[in-house]
Amino acid sequence: MRPRALAAPSVLLVLFALAVTADLLSLAVGFDAGHVVAKPLLMPLLAAWAALRGAPRLLVAALLCGWGGDVLLLSDADPAFLAGMASFAAGHLCYLALFARVGRPRARGALLAPCYATACIATVALLWPGLPPELRLPVAVYSTLLTAMAYTATTRLGPVAGAGGALFLLSDTLIATGVADWPQPPRPDLWIMLTYVAAQFLLVRGTLGERRRSATTYREVRSTTP
Secondary structure, eight states, rough: OOHHHHHHHHHHHHHHHHHHHHHHHHHTOOHHHHHHHHHHHHHHHHHHHHHHTOOOHHHHHHHHHHHHHHHHHTTTEEEEEEHHHHHHHHHHHHHHHHHHHOOOOOOHHHHHHHHHHHHHHHHHHGGGSSSSSHHHHHHEEEHHHHHHHHHHHHHHHHHHHHHHHHHHHHHHHHHHHHHHTTTOOHHHHHHHHHHHHHHHHHHHHHHHHHHHHHHHHHHHHHHOOO
């Protein structure tokens, strides 16, 4: 690959890292204006980097849905929260369709399914009494979709994407516990964004890595086929 072809993705990755740093530092010190500026830059920069690395369209679409959710959740209004949840749900659907195309079934899938299902049911059941009535069903549906995404990332793409799915579960669970008025750690928004950004990045890396492995395997098979 030519140096110029390598330069553009590298620049975007550096810009993404700088935006992440600015956002997390802003949250750490309580600088709301910095968070408002930095947060909407994160997913577009990650999507652009992924696209230049040959990412499938569904991966870019999932990240852009995440960007929509990020922007909407900057508002504290209930309609914005529901719209943001819907945008993230659309992103999870993109991820599910993507993993079905890019990944391959792994033997541990049957063993992990009860674990993910139990975690989802238990989390929704515990949160249910503290959620506003109008959010209970949307949160239950969203949690099911998120859990399906995380499970599929683990069982079809492997540990890197699986870690991304698990961190996505953690990030959104932190949001849900805040909505349900559970006790929160200091600077909860910092931990939400830290786990969320790491989740999206690991999902991208896991997808790109699986796609490269599949392409390499295909070329090897073709080269040995008479």
